[in-house]
Amino acid sequence: MNSEALRVFLLKKKVLFPHSNQNMIIHKTAFSAGLKAGDRIIAYSIRNIFDLFLLKQRISTLAEITEIITDKNVLRFQVKGICRVKIRSLKKFREAYFEPVESAPVKNEMVLCRELRTKAQELIFLINVDESDRLIALLNFLADLNQISDFIANYFVLDKKLRIGLLNETDITRRCDKLNIIIAELINNFKNQAAVV
Numbered sequence: 001m002n003s004e005a006l007r008v009f010l011l012k013k014k015v016l017f018p019h020s021n022q023n024m025i026i027h028k029t030a031f032s033a034g035l036k037a038g039d040r041i042i043a044y045s046i047r048n049i050f051d052l053f054l055l056k057q058r059i060s061t062l063a064e065i066t067e068i069i070t071d072k073n074v075l076r077f078q079v080k081g082i083c084r085v086k087i088r089s090l091k092k093f094r095e096a097y098f099e100p101v102e103s104a105p106v107k108n109e110m111v112l113c114r115e116l117r118t119k120a121q122e123l124i125f126l127i128n129v130d131e132s133d134r135l136i137a138l139l140n141f142l143a144d145l146n147q148i149s150d151f152i153a154n155y156f157v158l159d160k161k162l163r164i165g166l167l168n169e170t171d172i173t174r175r176c177d178k179l180n181i182i183i184a185e186l187i188n189n190f191k192n193q194a195a196v197v
Contacts, residue, residue, distance in 0.1 A: 005095035007031065008042045008060070008087075010052075015163040016043040016061045017150040018081040026075050031094055035075065039065045042087070042096055043079060045164050059084050059101060059168045081150075084170060101170050109145050112176045116145075119183045120152050126190040149175050157182055 016022040044060040061081045068077040084101040117139050124132050142148045153166040169175040
């Protein structure tokens with residue numbers, strides 16, 4: 001368990017994946033006082049009020065503040081996800097002691113990487129947006145299965161419930177299987193829409 005307690009911030013309607021960036025806006029309070037770029041925090045995604053009672057049963061994201069802007073009564077900052085963590089104990093319900101979630105080795109990592117990359121590239125071609133070339137280049141650059149799965153989940157899965165489910169899935173093989181199913185459904189939806197037009 002990490003010996004340092006970090007501040008916990010709730011993300012409503014947002015999910016911060018490791019290796020991804022997220023913008024956050026919070027009100028200035030005594031709790032947020034002193035935050036600065038370089039500080040580490042824990043980001044915990046909630047769907048509803050009941051998720052507050054599951055804080056120690058679900059996965060959170062250890063994150064680093066990369067940029068912070070003070071704007072009247074609010075703080076606007078950008079955070080970068082570092083890794084999945086499990087909260088072990090709370091300190092006054094505002095700070096938490098945690099431990100990183102270690103991923104088990106994957107036997108067929110290269111095969112899973114190739115499958116995910118190929119499916120994601122097919123989806124990118126179907127979407128055909130201005131950033132398509134950049135997304136494909138980024139996908140080709142990533143070689144670690146954890147990074148690829150989190151990158152794809154962050155950019156292509158929009159449903160909040162599915163996003164939280166993928167964040168909470170600590171088994172990489174199962175996460176990749178779920179992603180392959182989600183992306184295959186998206187591809188079929190795009191193809192069906194194209195056939196109707």
